[in-house]
Amino acid sequence: xxxxxxxxxxxxxxxxxxxxxxxxxxxxxxxxxxxxxxxxxxxxxxxxxxxxxxxxxxxxxxxxxxxxxxxxxxxxxxxxxxxxxxxxxxxxxxxxxxxxxxxxxxxxxxxxxxxxxxxxxxxxxxxxxxxxxxxxxxxxxxxxxxxxxxxxxxxxxxxxxxxxxxxxxxxxxxxxxxxxxxxxxxxxxxxxxxxxxxxxxxxxxxxxxxxxxxxxxxxxxxxxxxxxxxxxxxxxxxxxxxxxxxxxxxxxxxxxxxxxxxxxxxxxxxxxxxxxxxxxxxxxxxxxxxxxxxxxxxxxxxxxxxxxxxxxxxxxxxxxxxxxxxxxxxxxxxxxxxxxxxxxxxxxxxxxxxxxxxxxxxxxxxxxxxxxxxxxxxxxxxxxxx
Numbered sequence: 314x315x316x317x318x319x320x321x322x323x324x325x326x327x328x329x330x331x332x333x334x335x336x337x338x339x340x341x342x343x344x345x346x347x348x349x350x351x352x353x354x355x356x357x358x359x360x361x362x363x364x365x366x367x368x369x370x371x372x373x374x375x376x377x378x379x380x381x382x383x384x385x386x387x388x389x390x391x392x393x394x395x396x397x398x399x400x401x402x403x404x405x406x407x408x409x410x411x412x413x414x415x416x417x418x419x420x421x422x423x424x425x426x427x428x429x430x431x432x433x434x435x436x437x438x439x440x441x442x443x444x445x446x447x448x449x450x451x452x453x454x455x456x457x458x459x460x461x462x463x464x465x466x467x468x469x470x471x472x473x474x475x476x477x478x479x480x481x482x483x484x485x486x487x488x489x490x491x492x493x494x495x496x497x498x499x500x501x502x503x504x505x506x507x508x509x510x511x512x513x514x515x516x517x518x519x520x521x522x523x524x525x526x527x528x529x530x531x532x533x534x535x536x537x538x539x540x541x542x543x544x545x546x547x548x549x550x551x552x553x554x555x556x557x558x559x560x561x562x563x564x565x566x567x568x569x570x571x572x573x574x575x576x577x578x579x580x581x582x583x584x585x586x587x588x589x590x591x592x593x594x595x596x597x598x599x600x601x602x603x604x605x606x607x608x609x610x611x612x613x614x615x616x617x618x619x620x621x622x623x624x625x626x627x628x629x630x631x632x633x634x635x636x637x638x639x640x641x642x643x644x645x646x647x648x649x650x651x652x653x654x655x656x657x658x659x660x661x662x663x664x665x666x667x668x669x670x671x672x673x674x675x676x677x678x679x680x681x682x683x684x685x686x687x688x689x690x691x692x693x694x695x696x697x698x699x
Contacts, residue, residue: 433446480651
C-alpha cells in the first residue's frame, strides 16, 4: 500500500489560503469600483441631459415671454381674463328687477277692495329687497274709507308665496331658460282655464333640442308666432299623469308627487302629494309650499305709516297710507329661474298683464278740504284711523 507524505508545513498551507482570500477580495473591489464608475457615468449623462433640456425650455420660455410682452393689448386681455373668472360671482349677485311686476300682481288686491299705488320705490341694494310706496285703499262701496281693507292687506302678507325651478324634457334633462316662453306679448302668463299654467318650449331653436335619448318627433308641437313649440305644463295634470302602475313610455305621476316620462316643471318650492279615495284612479291631490315665503316676516314684514282720509281722482273717499314691505331676497336672484309670485288664494300672474298693472297706479289722493266733514272725520271709517 502506497502512502502519501505531506511535506508542506501547516503554516505554508495557511499562507496559501490567505493569499487566495486576498486575491478574491481584490477582485471584488475591482468589480465594485468598475460598477461605481459606470453608475457615476450614467448619472452624469442623465444630469447632463436634464440640464440640456432645462436650458432648452428656458430658452423657449424666454422667447415666448418676449413675444407675449410685445403684445400691445396684453393689459386689456388680462383684465378680460380676470373678469371672466368673476362671472360666477357676478351672476350669483345679479338681480332681476322686472320681477317687480309679477310680485305686485300677487300682492296688490283687485276686485271690490282695491289699493292704488301713487309712488313706488324698489330697493335691491340691501340684503333684503324692499318695496316702499304711497297708496290709497278703496273699499268700493259705502263707507269707502274702510280700514278693514288695509288690515286685510297687511294680514295677507303671511300667506304670500313664491315658486321657481326648471322645465325639463321627458328624460328629466333641464331645458335652458332661453328656450322657454312663459308669457305673451301683453305680459300675461300662459294659462288654460281648465288645466292651469303652462309655458312654451321652442324645441327646434338652436341649443333647445331635447336630450339625445328622445327625438323631437316624440313631442307634440304647435305653431306659435312662426315657431314650433311644445306646451309644457307648470300645473301638474293629475288625471292624465297619475296611474296606479307606471307604464313605460307614458306620462307618470306617483302619489308622492314624482313625475317622469313627460315634459314638465320641476319646482324648487312646491311639492305634491296624493291621498287615496274611494275612486283609486283619482286620488285627492294637495300641493305644499311652506319654505318659499314671499314676505318672510308675515304681517310683521309690512310696516304701515301715515294713514289718513283723502279724496281720490274721482272725488271718492279713500284711505291714504304709506308702507314698506320686506321681501325674500331669493325672488330677485338671477340664478333662480322661472320665478312666480303666488297670492294667498292661489292666484298667479295669469290675467294680470303689464298693461293691466298700470291700473294699480294712480294719482295721489288729495287732502280733505276744509268743511269736507265726510272726509275729515272718522265716522265713515269702520275701524277708525291709525
